Amino acid sequence: QVQLVESGGGLVKPAGSLRLSCAASGFTFSDYDMNWIRQAPGKGLEWVSYISRSGRTMEYAASVKGRFTISRDNAKNSLFLQMNTLRAEDTAVYYCATALQPDFWGQGTLVAVT
């Protein structure tokens, strides 16, 4: 069945770095554009970053531009988010998800910057 499994979250100090991974299975990963979306505790959804299926087009929210880098490895069915210069306001559950259709989401990984 379709699975998106995020990993790499954890506790990190301000100005630190983390690399999130998202392992895809059960569908043809290389056929789909992907997003990272985050949700701070008790808050709404915030779009973070987008990457096209080929990996040639990347987009970022203003709040993370210049600090976060999205990438993918279609041969390994994997999506990544390199997060540098982390701030307290980056604390959130980070979801990987297909960009709209089909609608596949991971269960999320918690990043706590403190």
Added chain:
Amino acid sequence: DIQMTQSPSSLSASVGDRVAITCRASQGISNYLAWYQQKPGKVPKLLIYAASTLQSGVPSRFSGSGSGTDFTLTISSLQPEDVATYYCQKYNSAPRTFGQGTKVEIK
């Protein structure tokens, strides 16, 4: 950047009521608008895309309308399982902004 503003931020209605949530874009986005439902403790789920196209498997009591800057998600007959927070999202280009969410409760 285009801002997405939802209203109301929360609502309480009775089972069987018709419920409407609006989403306004600060500039026109054609019909590149999606609606998501997030139940407590769960992952978001796509309800509607292209402003009015119902995602497969979503009950027909959900509908979407609008184009340009003004959009509406309507639940024709509110059910207990519809308790959730609903988000709109523009998805045509960056930033792919979500609205701030509308929390729906049963009265």
